Amino acid sequence: MNEADWGRYPIERRTGEIERLHLQGAAIAPDTAIMLDRIGVGPGWQCLDLGCGPRGITDLLSERVGASGRVVGLDADSAFLHYARARAPANVEFVEGNAYETGLPGGGFDFVHSRFVASTAGHPERLLAEAARLTRPGGIVALQEPDIDTFRCFPPLPAWDRLKSAIEMVFTAIGGDVHLAHRLYPLMRHAGIEDVQFRPFFLGVRAGDPMAEFLPWTIESLRKPMVEGGFMQPSEIDAAVAQCCAHLAHPDTIFTTYTVAQVWGRVPVRPGN
Numbered sequence: 001m002n003e004a005d006w007g008r009y010p011i012e013r014r015t016g017e018i019e020r021l022h023l024q025g026a027a028i029a030p031d032t033a034i035m036l037d038r039i040g041v042g043p044g045w046q047c048l049d050l051g052c053g054p055r056g057i058t059d060l061l062s063e064r065v066g067a068s069g070r071v072v073g074l075d076a077d078s079a080f081l082h083y084a085r086a087r088a089p090a091n092v093e094f095v096e097g098n099a100y101e102t103g104l105p106g107g108g109f110d111f112v113h114s115r116f117v118a119s120t121a122g123h124p125e126r127l128l129a130e131a132a133r134l135t136r137p138g139g140i141v142a143l144q145e146p147d148i149d150t151f152r153c154f155p156p157l158p159a160w161d162r163l164k165s166a167i168e169m170v171f172t173a174i175g176g177d178v179h180l181a182h183r184l185y186p187l188m189r190h191a192g193i194e195d196v197q198f199r200p201f202f203l204g205v206r207a208g209d210p211m212a213e214f215l216p217w218t219i220e221s222l223r224k225p226m227v228e229g230g231f232m233q234p235s236e237i238d239a240a241v242a243q244c245c246a247h248l249a250h251p252d253t254i255f256t257t258y259t260v261a262q263v264w265g266r267v268p269v270r271p272g273n
Helices: 017-039 058-065 078-085 124-134 158-173 184-190 214-228 234-248
Strands: 046-050 070-075 092-096 109-115 135-147 152-154 194-201 204-206 254-256 259-266
Touching: 017 058, 017 135, 017 194, 017 214, 017 259, 046 058, 046 124, 058 070, 058 092, 070 078, 078 092, 109 124, 124 135, 124 184, 135 184, 152 234, 158 214, 158 234, 184 194, 184 259, 214 234
Parallel strands: 046 070, 046 109, 070 092, 109 135
Antiparallel strands: 135 259, 152 254, 194 259, 204 254
């Protein structure tokens, strides 16, 4: 992959994609709040959410930094940003840019965060380096990234496993890593981040829960690269999605989500800083 491919994101911005991202964000918000509370994000902090999409964690940050603080959400998708700006509180602003090469001044934030960017768009080392550059000495960098291994349904269903495998192939083909949670902790340590913390979690979902059809929704957003990459044909996708929807509608069906690794640490203070 050449440098022009940095940050290539394969998920389509289709009708319903904003709703899918909001459902995902709402489902993991309680665990994100735990991370932010452990970090100590509070009034007056200057915060940046890289690859925020139509909201990201800017709402959670806004509540904590208050009127004396500032939250910036950065994303490459102008439509997501248009949606986000129309709903932003007074202490939140959104800017368009590449999370890997933001062009923002260095050292301007107390806290820089990214979620599900490096795993899906690749090059985690470059993303982490940019996040650290943007963080003031002594400030905090935090990444949240998945491990798809725990994304399983019970009772098992071959169609589920087939779709899950296709998701992994799509992201692998563009340099992503849906198992990035495994190596996120040492990656941050080896980048020179200090006092690195590690907190994994995953969720359990029942038939009828808001996240119950998360897999079919995600597949629709990945349909084009799945077909263009030759990983599944449209008829195969349709059949597998229909089987999953029927399975997920059964009251005995449950599934566990991908594991999310929350990893955060402090940008070192060097002599002369």
